[in-house]
Amino acid sequence: MRRTARLLIGPALTVATAGSLTAPAYGADGGHLEVFPSTAVPGGDVTVNTAACGDGGTAEGDATAVGAGHFTLAPxxxxxxxxxxxxxxxxAQPGTYxxxxxxxGGREVRGDLVVVLESARGYVHPRGSVNTGVGGALGPDPVQTAAGVAALAVAAAGGTWLLHRRARGDGI
Known part of the structure; x- marks a missing residue:
């Protein structure tokens, strides 16, 4: 009996949590700002709308919290x-913004955007390179990479030839 209850509670909590992420957020003044989708991945487009500005009203949007800057809401x-x-x-880093x-007219409304690294389609693969300050073996320029490999090959061949002459007693 306990095992059945535990199996039913887990999916119920998952559905309740997912449902709370898609609900619009309401501002303190009674108006609301709808953010769709309310859960987005980095690089994704987000649409914001509100009826709080009245018929034909415009608004200045502010998404600087997530790093997207300002945008305009038009009728x-x-x-x-x-x-x-x-x-x-x-x-953008995962979190709620x-x-x-x-x-x-001065009325202000707010909504929440949740940024995640995983979407409904599955895992979103990271893009770009890791900035460690060390550099990479394959840089952005293949010509420089080929020149570096050639320089290493010449140095290795020269070192081997010098060691071979020294071993035979020919001197340097």
């Missing part, structure tokens, strides 16, 4: 909402 034909978009930077929109 849309959908039920008098203002809508805008921004892109989550590829360098507050997105703010300030209407031209």
């Amino acid at each position: 849309s034909t959908h039920e008098g909402e203002a809508i805008g978009q921004f892109r989550v930077p590829p360098s 507050e997105i703010v929109a300030k209407c031209t």
Whole structure:
């Protein structure tokens, strides 16, 4: 009996948690800012909309918390909402970020964006190189890499020839 209860509670908690991530966040003044999708991966596009600015109203969006900067919300034909978009930077770290929109009339609404490294499609592979300060064997320029390999080969051949002469007693 206990095992059955434990098996049923796990999926229920997972569904409850996933449902809470997709709910719109409501501002303190009664208006709300909808962030879609509310869970995004670095490099993904996010749409933000609100009806708090009134019919035909515009707003200035602020996504600097996630590193996306400012964006504009313009009036849309959908039920008098203002809508805008921004892109989550590829360098964004996982976490929850507050997105703010300030209407031209001064009203401010807020919503949350959750950045994750895993999407519904599966794992998102990291992009770019690791900045360790040491450098890499295969740099961005294949000509420089080939020149380095050739220099190492010449040095190895010269060193081997000198050691061979020394071993025979020919001197240097």
